[in-house]
Amino acid sequence: xxxxRTTLAMLSEQLADAVATAGAALVAVHARPRLxxxxxxxxxxxxxxxxxxxxxxxxxxxxxxxxxxxxxTLAGRxxxxxxxxxxxxxxxxxxxxxxxxxxxxxxxxxxxxxxxDEGGPRAAFGAVxxxxxxxxxxxxxxxxxxxxxxxxxxxGFGGGPLVDAAGRIHGVNSGGLSxxxxxxxxxxxxxxxxxxLLERGYVARGWIGAAMQPVQLDATSRQRLKHEGxxxxxxVEPDAxxxxxxxxxxxxxxxxxxxxxxxxxxxxDVLGAGDVVGKKLRLEVVRAGQPVxxxxxxxxxxxxxx
Amino acid sequence: xxxxxxAFLSAPAERLRASVVGIAxxxxxxRAAGGAGAxxxxxxxxxxxxxxxxxxxxxxIVTPDGRAxxxxxxxxxxxxxxxxxxxxxxGVPAVATANPATLRAGSLVxxxxxxxxxxxxxxxxxxxxxxxxxxxxxxxGKGSFVWIxxxxxxxxxxxxxxxxDAQGRVxxxxxxxxxGVALAVPVPDVERLLAGLT
Numbered sequence: 001x002x003x004x005r006t007t008l009a010m011l012s013e014q015l016a017d018a019v020a021t022a023g024a025a026l027v028a029v030h031a032r033p034r035l036x037x038x039x040x041x042x043x044x045x046x047x048x049x050x051x052x053x054x055x056x057x058x059x060x061x062x063x064x065x066x067x068x069x070x071x072x073t074l075a076g077r078x079x080x081x082x083x084x085x086x087x088x089x090x091x092x093x094x095x096x097x098x099x100x101x102x103x104x105x106x107x108x109x110x111x112x113x114x115x116x117d118e119g120g121p122r123a124a125f126g127a128v129x130x131x132x133x134x135x136x137x138x139x140x141x142x143x144x145x146x147x148x149x150x151x152x153x154x155x156g157f158g159g160g161p162l163v164d165a166a167g168r169i170h171g172v173n174s175g176g177l178s179x180x181x182x183x184x185x186x187x188x189x190x191x192x193x194x195x196x197l198l199e200r201g202y203v204a205r206g207w208i209g210a211a212m213q214p215v216q217l218d219a220t221s222r223q224r225l226k227h228e229g230x231x232x233x234x235x236v237e238p239d240a241x242x243x244x245x246x247x248x249x250x251x252x253x254x255x256x257x258x259x260x261x262x263x264x265x266x267x268x269d270v271l272g273a274g275d276v277v278g279k280k281l282r283l284e285v286v287r288a289g290q291p292v293x294x295x296x297x298x299x300x301x302x303x304x305x306x
Numbered sequence: 307x308x309x310x311x312x313a314f315l316s317a318p319a320e321r322l323r324a325s326v327v328g329i330a331x332x333x334x335x336x337r338a339a340g341g342a343g344a345x346x347x348x349x350x351x352x353x354x355x356x357x358x359x360x361x362x363x364x365x366x367i368v369t370p371d372g373r374a375x376x377x378x379x380x381x382x383x384x385x386x387x388x389x390x391x392x393x394x395x396x397g398v399p400a401v402a403t404a405n406p407a408t409l410r411a412g413s414l415v416x417x418x419x420x421x422x423x424x425x426x427x428x429x430x431x432x433x434x435x436x437x438x439x440x441x442x443x444x445x446x447g448k449g450s451f452v453w454i455x456x457x458x459x460x461x462x463x464x465x466x467x468x469x470x471d472a473q474g475r476v477x478x479x480x481x482x483x484x485x486g487v488a489l490a491v492p493v494p495d496v497e498r499l500l501a502g503l504t
Contacts, residue, residue, distance in 0.1 A: 008315065012414040012472035015432060019412030035442030111412060111432070116440040123412040124457035125432035152457060155485045156440060 014165055015111065015125065021167030022113055023121025025096040028063040029072070029086070029159060031056055036063070038114040038160035040172060045090035046198065048190055049159030051077045052176040054084045062086065064093050067118035076197030080141025080205070081189055082174045085197040096161065099168030101145050101186040104128050112151040112173050112182065114160040126151040129181050136265070137177050141203075142272045144188040147171060148181040192274065206271030207301035208247075209240020214263045215252060217286065225291055227284075229262045230254035245296040248287065255284035271298065315416055315430060318474030323426045325401045326418045326467055328368035329355050329391065333376050344419040344467030345391060346476060347398035352503060354496055355466030356481055357382045357389040367393045370426070381499050386451065387481050388491050388499055401468065403493045404475035406436045406454050415456050417480055417488070419467030431458030436492060443485050454478040454490040 028036040029049050037053030039062060047062060054060070060072045070088060077084040104110070105128060112124040132146030147170070149162065158175040162184040171184040196203045212231040222228060230252040236243045253261055256270050270276065276298050283294045329345040343359030345367055353367055360379050367375050377393030409415075416430040433456050439449035454469060460483050468476040469490040478490030 008318070008414065008472045015414060016410035016412040020410060023411070035440065116442075119435055119437050119440075120411050122434040122455070123432050124434070125412070125414075152486060154434075154457070154487055155443065 015109075015123075018111060018163055018165055018167035019113060019121055019123045021097070022111075022161055022163040022169055023115065024065055024094045025169070026065065026113060026115040026121055026160065027088075027093065028115045028117060029053065029060070030062065030069075031060045035156050036116055037156055037158050038116070039086065040096050040159070040161050040169060041093050042096055042190065042194060044095055045088055045092075046075070046194065047072060047086040047088055048172055048194055049084050049086065050172065050174045050176065051079055051082045051084040052174070053158050060086060062088060063115065063118055065115070065121075076201035078141065078193050078197060078203040080139050080203060081137070081143060081185060081193050082139055082141070082176050083172065083185060083190060083193045083197070085194050096169045097167065098187050099164055099166075099170045101131075101147055101170040101184070101188075104131060104147065104164065104170060106130055109165050110149050110151065110170075111163045112149075112153060112157055112160055113163055114154070114157040116156045122154075122157070124151050124154060124157065126182075136268065137183075139177070142189075142269070143185060144192070145186040147184040147186050148178070149184065151182040153182050196274065202303060204277050205301040206273070206276040206298040207240075208242045208271075208296055208298065209237040210242040210247060211235040212253070212264075212267075217252065217254070221286060221289060225254065225286065227254040227260060230286065231261055231264070231267060241296050241299040245283075245294050247283075247285070247294060247296070250287070252286040253283050254286055257281045271301070315414075315428065315472070318470070318472065319416060319418065319428045322401065322418050322468060322470055322474045322476070323428070324370055325399050326426055327353060327370065327396070327398060328420060328425070329353070329359060329365055329466060331360060331362040331365060333364050333366060343463065343465045344480075346466070346468045346479065347396070347400050348390075348496075348500065349400045351392055351394050351396050352380075352500070353377065353391040353393060353396070354479055354500070355389055355391060356479060357384045357387045359466045360389050360391060365391045365393075367391065367396060369396055369398050381503065383499050385448075386491060386495055386499070388479055388496055390500060390503060401476045402474070404471055404477050405494060406433070406477035406492050407494075409433050409436070409471060409477065411435060414472040415458055415469055415477070417458050417460060417464055417467060417469050419460070419464030419480060421459075421461035421463045423463055429459040431456055431488070434487060439484065443487070445484050452492055452495070453481075454492050456488045456490065458488045460488045
């Protein structure tokens with residue numbers, strides 16, 4: 001019984017240590033009315049938080065662990081992955097110690113952390129519920145790993161980190177990506193999106209400028225072309241990559257860059273790749289029953305004005 | 307280690323459950339067994355609970371072995387939402403207490419109460435803060451009190467029950483849930499109300 005007590009007390013101390021360690025790299029982000037959100041000092045001078053909690057582009061401030069409140073500037077935001085990046089003065093606080101989310105398995109103890117004011121870091125406790133590979137969230141962005149936990153994302157915890165029992169940060173928790181379980185945007189996605197936001201202020205995604213619908217090919221074409229289905233072009237925008245390449249309404253795209261396309265997922269995977277804009281890709285197309293090759297120079301998806 | 311992780315909080319939880327009683331208004335207190343609220347055997351025959359659980363001047367406690375013992379509300383602080391009930395002859399072992407200010411965020415905590423009438427249910431989580439509430443959480447001005455804020459599930463019936471640390475020492479009295487965060491009145495505030503009684 002004494003052993004039980006000691007071991008539990010040790011676990012409790014270890015969790016509190018993890019909170020203190022990871023909490024040293026957290027700021028409170030003041031970019032919306034009433035309640036601040038949480039930001040992670042990802043690299044020196046760079047704070048990451050969730051896009052949904054940034055309600056204004058100017059007059060943003062962050063509260064440091066020592067209680068000081070300093071100005072921050074918005075480097076960029078990406079709705080698709082619910083991430084936003086702020087710049088602050090370098091050397092303001094310790095930089096986050098990152099973990100590898102691939103090492104997390106369902107059942108591992110984890111914490112969600114927050115900083116809401118000049119007080120200490122705040123914590124919620126739970127376990128990893130589910131892990132998996134790449135997925136596309138409803139906001140459209142590609143998330144490199146599926147990482148969900150039974151943590152409660154309390155008001156202000158959005159943008160805060162998912163932390164393991166050793167205090168390593170495995171990603172940024174988003175209150176906006178799913179309703180049931182807490183969803184974490186993993187380190188790889190944060191790194192990828194942060195690099196783009198720092199470079200150009202937004203995430204460039206590929207675009208060809210056509211509306212499409214998945215279709216099955218007829219039996220003869222299936223046999224002859226070795227493709228099951230493809231994307232049927234329903235409309236082609238003027239002065240867009242698709243029209244410039246000569247794609248026509250009624251064309252069925254069956255492969256891009258040597259890879260079969262049977263639905264939107266494969267196309268979006270190609271268009272979502274970081275370096276695709278400006279690349280020339282070869283499309284295999286079925287036009288009037290005949291296979292045709294078309295080269296398309298991938299454009300940049302127009303951005304909605306906020 | 308294996309035996310401990312399997313047993314987890316069961317030993318401290320069992321000890322604490324022996325000191326948690328049901329409580330209800332009045333001399334009869336028929337609802338006490340079903341869980342109008344919980345109270346904590348603090349010392350001798352004195353029990354601490356939430357003021358909103360015992361609105362009358364008399365209360366009945368129901369001991370863990372099922373005895374109904376009538377008592378009187380001898381102190382109350384409605385603003386801080388705590389009350390002290392004297393129930394002579396209850397014979398319930400008193401809890402050990404600790405000051406929550408010594409705990410850090412992330413420390414394990416657990417609650418014992420009667421959520422939705424389930425007797426002596428245990429819920430576990432971690433400490434968030436011992437401080438006034440963050441601006442933006444509201445609470446009609448009471449947010450400026452020092453509250454134990456914890457990530458632990460509380461429900462109606464937990465009111466007046468204990469929030470304890472990993473060793474089973476009571477650190478506060480469960481009071482309410484605000485913005486999903488469990489709030490408890492810290493032990494020093496309870497001790498202030500008890501001053502002179504023990």
